[in-house]
Amino acid sequence: MSQWLRGLLPPLEWLRGYNRNALASDTLAAVIVTIMLIPQSLAYALLAGLPAEMGLYASILPLLAYAIFGSSRTLSVGPVAVVSLMTATAVGKVAATGSLGYASAAIAMALLSGAMLIGMGLLRFGYLANLLSHPVVSGFITASGIIIALSQLRHILGIQAHGETLPTLISTLWMQLWAFNGVTLITGTAALIFLFWVRSGLAPLLCRVGFSASAAGMLAKAGPVLVIIVTTLASIALDYQTLGVALVGTVPRGLPAFSIPTMDFALWSELAVSALLISVIGFVESVSVGKTLAAKRRQRVDANQELVALGAANVASAVSGGFPVTGGFSRSVVNFDAGAQTQLASVLTAGGIAGAALLLTPVLYFLPKATLAATIIVAVTSLIDFSLIKLAWRYSRTDFIAVMVTILSTLFFGVELGVLCGILASISLHLHKTSQPHIAIVGEVPGTEHFRNINRHDVITYPSIVSLRIDESLYFANAGYMESAIYAVIAERDERLKHIILQCTAVNAIDLSALEALEAVTQRLKEQGIMLHLSEVKGPVMDALERTDFLEHLSGQVFLSQHQACEALKPVTES
Amino acid sequence: MSQWLRGLLPPLEWLRGYNRNALASDTLAAVIVTIMLIPQSLAYALLAGLPAEMGLYASILPLLAYAIFGSSRTLSVGPVAVVSLMTATAVGKVAATGSLGYASAAIAMALLSGAMLIGMGLLRFGYLANLLSHPVVSGFITASGIIIALSQLRHILGIQAHGETLPTLISTLWMQLWAFNGVTLITGTAALIFLFWVRSGLAPLLCRVGFSASAAGMLAKAGPVLVIIVTTLASIALDYQTLGVALVGTVPRGLPAFSIPTMDFALWSELAVSALLISVIGFVESVSVGKTLAAKRRQRVDANQELVALGAANVASAVSGGFPVTGGFSRSVVNFDAGAQTQLASVLTAGGIAGAALLLTPVLYFLPKATLAATIIVAVTSLIDFSLIKLAWRYSRTDFIAVMVTILSTLFFGVELGVLCGILASISLHLHKTSQPHIAIVGEVPGTEHFRNINRHDVITYPSIVSLRIDESLYFANAGYMESAIYAVIAERDERLKHIILQCTAVNAIDLSALEALEAVTQRLKEQGIMLHLSEVKGPVMDALERTDFLEHLSGQVFLSQHQACEALKPVTES
Secondary structure (H helix, E strand, O other), X not given: OOHHHHHXXXXXXXXXXXXXXXXXXXXXXXXXXXXXXXXXXXXHHHHOOOOHHHHHHOOOHHHHHHHHHOOOXXXXXXXXXXXXXXXXXXXXXXXXXXXXXXXXXXXXXXXXXXXXXXHHHHOOOHHHHHHOOHHHHHHHHHHHHHHHXXXXXXXXXXXXXOOOOHHHHHHHHHHHHHHOOHHHHHHHHHHHHHHXXXXXXXXXXXXXXXXXXXXXXXXXXXXXXXXXXXXXXXXHHOOHHHHOXXXXXXXXXOOOOOOOOOOOHHHHHHHXXXXXXXXXXXXXXXXXXXXXXXXXXXXXXXXXXXXXXXXXXXXXXXXXXXXXXXXXXXXXXXXXXOOOOOOHHHHHHHXXXXXHHHHOXXXXXXXXXXXXXXHHHHHHHOOOOOHHHHHHHHHOHHHHHHHHHHHHHHHHHOHHHHHHHHHXXXXXXXXXXXXXXXXXXXXXXXOOOOEEEOOOOOXXXXXXXXXXXXXXXXXXXXXXXXXXXXXXXXXXXXXXXOXXXXXXXXXXXXXXXXXXXXXXXXXXXXXXXXXXXXXXXXXXXXXXXXXXXXXXXXXXXXXXXXXXXXXXXXXXXXX | OOHHHHHHOOHHHHOOOOOXXXXXXXXXXXXXXXXXXXXXXXXXXXXXXXXXXXXXHOOOHHHHHXXXXXXXXXXXXXXXXXXXXXXXXXXXXXXXXXXXXXXXXXXXXXXXXXXXXXXXXXXXXXXXXXXXXXXXXXXXXXXXXXXXXXXXXXHHHXXXXXXXXXXXXXXXXXXXXXXXXXXXXXXXXXXXXXXXXHHHHHHHHHHHOOOOHHHHHHXXXXXXXXXXXXXXXXXXXXXXXXXXXXXXXXXXXXXXXXXXXXXXXXXXHXXXXXXXXXXXXXXXXXXXXXXXXXXXXXXXXXXXXXXXXXXXXXXHHXXXXXXXOEEOHHHHHHHHHOOOOOOHHHHHXXXXXXXXXXXXXXXXXXXXXXXXXXXXXXXXXOOOOOHHHHHHHHHOHHHHHHHHHHHHHHHHHOHHHHHHHHHHHHHHHHHHHHHOOOEEEEEEOOOOOOEEEOXXXXXXXXXXXXXXXXXXXXXXXXXXXXXXXXXXXXXXXXXXXXXXXXXXXXXXXXXXXXXXXXXXXXXXXXXXXXXXXXXXXXXXXXXXXXXXXXHHHOOOOEEOOHHHHHHHHOOOOOO
């Protein structure tokens, strides 16, 4: 079997050593993840503004597709909070919530996003994920978490309120606050309190009554299911429907019908930019979870293979009536902690969800939406993390600005502009920082061959020589700055100055713009009777320079070391 | 007088030493530039799709405004080829050519662009010009030159043909080729041949008959005026109008009326993106001319002051019925070569153009458009320069891709998308290049304290130590690559490996994303019993690291030099 085929279909790799022990582990993990996934799938469909059953549909075939192509053994794909919110935002622009067009636009979004991910994978664009810096991803997820939590408050209050940004959410919530439904509020608040307690207080309690720590942790994952059962029973017993409590309502029974989404090119072009954003965010979220988990077991995740696998999962979601999916953090961690060894756990989970779609849908009719909203709120509060702001503030102003721009633009302009602003901000800040490199005038430390900043050390200098160390690769964004900096140094010196030596220790590249600038500098210095020399030029930089006629125009020489340069150029009388 | 005021109003500086000699030089330059500017102004108005008089209007007040605020003493502002083409493209999207709305949209564009430039100047955004790399600017100007020359062929042929991209221009020219007007074609071709000859053959001829080289060069600048006079006389004598030759037609006599452009916010928002592009391109073109000329006389040009001055020039153009202007290359060089000492030359030039608007407009009626088209074609052929492609091909693949993307996207998608694609390509390529930094495994050169690449040099290494030199600052785009590279190195070693030392000579910064990656590396190596050390960390990087708890988590130490690190960590038995 070729290496290529095993790369394309990772199961060929892990199925070889598969045994009964692995099957037992995978089965246990599948049971736990299924129990956790049922309420989550329903809730994220609600968050995306879609019928509850679409959440189940998005949790069956996509898991199988990822199991076939995915390079992570423990990643669990399906609807996730941030991607569901982005779907709601994008689809809301082309169709009214609740309309038939809304659901089919969400399906089209999954198809489009899937096709884009597969395309990016085949083109080996996996490295593009690197353009999302840590402050941007972290800030974006925190801000999205706040928006998601606020958007779900309306279900807890039982009011109609919409909005996708902090100001619209707060103002619509505020205006309708007093129209709240008492029973809904009590149910939702009780669910919230219980779920928060489950997360912090249940596992320790179970430990104290004799469960092992891991068993207690697993049992605590069933908290959301327990809340669903209790509130559904309450809903039936107290006839919530007549009390004005919003219920999930009719959910079609059975498995999703396969269908090829309609080829609506006009719709696709409207959704294209949003689909690209969802693809990139989904990919980055998924691959970072996948890498973290793989690292713990010394396995490897291949970014390009992940693009293909997530693409296949989204196409699978689209053809089975689901919406955009990706690898989720919480579900994957649960899967991993429950002992999943391979993607067979996900295959079994898909079977579990399919069983739920066949058997449980009639009882979902009575489930209050407030319960689902409570599970969402509890889930997303773990996404909200302000510690990075503090760290960035202490560490570097650039990172601090990037995280603040991302958080504020996401909160105030919505998720799509938010992530775009974040990416633009982090790239611009990086370019800005490298456009003004640190340039030190250096001199020789007496008795050594080392050159150090003249402002920090007692060093030997000569009136006829200025040695400059440029602490950055020279490229278009800093070529002009470098040029001006050299002229500024000359302006401070008198006519004794005859040599400028650029120490290129930290210059890893010189691009064409910087080369033009260096030629301009050479020319101008020559007119003033000053020679320009280079020292410690790195091999690849020298190779590139030798392919041009720059070295012929250079008034001075290229020295192997700064020490040799000074020895050769220093005035004989001063030596 | 405060330094601040002299920075804001550069005339306060140069007026102090003003004398009769300077006045004589400035007057001569003004005469020559005026003669050159009259046909150019009319031609660029034609290129922008505007009535000829708007070209004159754009060459009066803007020159005065720049003279007051500009930091270059010899820059000459007014309509220029590339900006006129960009204006035609942008305004053509919101109004039909020749309509009243078209002219007022062009005026609004000047106002908007002026406001943006002033705003950017006050915010000190001058460094943003650096984002346009040399390959992008050069490729963009070459491609624009091709498009401009092709677009003017229709006036030489006397046909109707439109288009703003290479394919549309060629196809419309081809389809109507045989509808050419014979008299127009003869006039235009004769003008073209004469102008090309003037550029190359006239000056040497004048030298041979006894003129000094500089006088011959000056006289050759009058070539376009001569062509205008001759073809206008031919047009009157042979009654071109009845022969179907397109003439400039009625040009209102007199000076422009001041008016405040209408406050049409809907129009402004439609033009905003184009106005930003025009502003940036105009600024970059102007400031590069200004810097080149200033350098020749050891003067300085301040980028932020230039933004304000060009903004003022554009606002002045808008209130006097003109269109977007910037500092032009050819006119500024002529001004400089003619001996202009200060901006008073431009003030006098403005007077000259105003005189032309008062006196010459009646005769312009008979001027064939083919003559103006010929002056444009001859002017822009000097912009077309393919030598950079060859240089970039030899020098670096990155620069080659950037220049080709810019040229091809400008030719095939038009000027606006062209410049955007160019900027995006050069930034993406830079990020891509730095996202995969060169990482060398190094060892000590025997008998020295120097460390070199083990693949290139015979060096001392130990099985328990791997020294890695990372030749790039660590930031979000390469954090993941660095992490993977370290893991790949470990995977190749056996269990004797105990220490990884990162030599940070070329690491000028570590951003938060890279810090997170380093923490992940530390953690993972610790689990495998390997310690991570740093050496030769630069001062500012160390300062930032000390503001976090990274150094507390670091399993190893931070050494001042790679040599000290190896001395401290090498096994005693092996030493």
